[in-house]
Amino acid sequence: PEMDEILEKLGVSLYRSPNDVEEFRDGKVDFIGLNVYCREYVTDWHGGELAVSANNKGGSSKKVEGKCIAPLFESARDSNVPRNKWGREILPSCMYSTIMDVHERYDAPRIFITENGHGAYEQPDADGMIHDDDRIELLGQFIEHMMRAKRDGARVEGYYLWSTMDLYSWINGYEKRYGLVHIDFENNLERTPKKSWYWYRDLISKYQEQEG
Known part of the structure; x- marks a missing residue:
């Protein structure tokens, strides 16, 4: 019923087979993959045109x-939630609410966090080390909320951090790490x-020891 209401507002016709309700009800998936970075905080439509904005500065x-x-x-x-330099909410607890929503809504299929990470402008110090403490703090909170969801019954079976190495960002090219x-893109990679x-x-080793 909710989808029918949305389609009517959009003025879209969708082909429906006679037994589609039964087909969807019986459908099974092996797992659900979630890319989790922030929440989608929305309000009612106020009459504006279709638009998407992103901060690439x-x-x-x-x-x-x-x-x-x-x-x-x-x-x-939400003025109570801080945002990063690109205007994205910093709200690690959205990891827990996202996982639990999928767990409860779809009867706990296997869940994999297929993307989660933190982008930043970074420069090595005099010794060539990058002390990305903000990334450590934020990822640590994300992962703890993920583990809390797992303790509360969600079948979380995998976590894929974005990313192992610095790469091209469609928002900020190679500047956003x-x-x-x-x-080092200027020195033979x-x-x-x-x-x-x-x-x-060290975090992986700790969880491996806990899991036995």
């Missing part, structure tokens, strides 16, 4: 991520583990 811009999906909803801003390993790489290595 980082700290030099006041622009925030958002969208207007006419005539259904549009992005809202996501990796645990720094890539030289690779140097960041502080977060050692932290993540």
Whole structure:
């Protein structure tokens, strides 16, 4: 019924087979993959045109991520939640709420976190090390909320951090860094583990010991 209401608002016709309800009810999937970075905080549509905005200027811009999906909803801003340089909410607890929503809504299929990470502008110090403490703090919170969901019954069976190495970002090219390993794009792609790489290595070892 909810989908029918949305299709009517959009003025879209969707082919329906006579027994589609039964087919969807009987359908099974092996797992559900979730890319978790932030929540989608929205309010009622206020009459704007269809639009999607993204900040590709980082700290030099006041622009925030958002969208207007006419005539259904549009992005809202919670002044109580901090945002990063690209206008994205910093709210690690969304990991827990996202997993638990899927767990409860779809009767706990196997769940894999197929993407989760933190982008930042970074420069090595005099010794060539990147002390990305903000990444360590944020990822640690994300992972703890994931483990809390697992303790509360969600079948979380995998976590894939984005990313192992610095790479191209469609928002900020090579300036925005996501990796645990720094890539020197100006010096033969030289690779140097960041502080977060050692932290993540030790975190994996800790959980492996706990799991036996």
